[in-house]
Amino acid sequence: MDIKILETKEINIEDIIRLYKANEWSSAEKPDLLYKALLNSETLITAWDDTKLVGLGNAISDGYLTVYYPHLLVLPEYQGKGIGKMICDKMQKKYSHFHMQMLTADGKSIDFYKKNGFERAGKTEPMWIYQGNEH
Numbered sequence: 001m002d003i004k005i006l007e008t009k010e011i012n013i014e015d016i017i018r019l020y021k022a023n024e025w026s027s028a029e030k031p032d033l034l035y036k037a038l039l040n041s042e043t044l045i046t047a048w049d050d051t052k053l054v055g056l057g058n059a060i061s062d063g064y065l066t067v068y069y070p071h072l073l074v075l076p077e078y079q080g081k082g083i084g085k086m087i088c089d090k091m092q093k094k095y096s097h098f099h100m101q102m103l104t105a106d107g108k109s110i111d112f113y114k115k116n117g118f119e120r121a122g123k124t125e126p127m128w129i130y131q132g133n134e135h
Helices: 013-022 031-039 083-094 109-115
Strands: 003-007 043-049 052-061 066-068 072-074 100-102
Touching (some): 013 031, 043 083, 052 083, 072 083, 083 109
Parallel strands (some): 066 100
Antiparallel strands (some): 003 043, 043 052, 052 066, 052 072
16 A cells, blocks of 8 residues: 655545545534635645545644644544554644644544654643534
């Protein structure tokens, strides 16, 4: 398997929705907004198996000190093959000089992020107003 990791916004909405639905993310129910959100991210990293989108991650940033990684998804049949790590590594390399790289991890993703250098942020508690239902 030859997976290519690209920093590109050349991506179509159908591929994105397929990826999000396969992972049962509720944002797939808002395809136009999801597409606009991803294209407006500071960084969008995609993973491709030939012409098939198999994963993506995005970053929102102030451009200097803080970066937030809201999404990292890999098609279920491609999970466990190091694709998420490749996306994460590309992001961490790009933002390595930033004062703070942050994300919200839940469920089975907690161990993945710990393996990739993230740790609980002191005594903080994640908080949100959320319209989804998968968490």
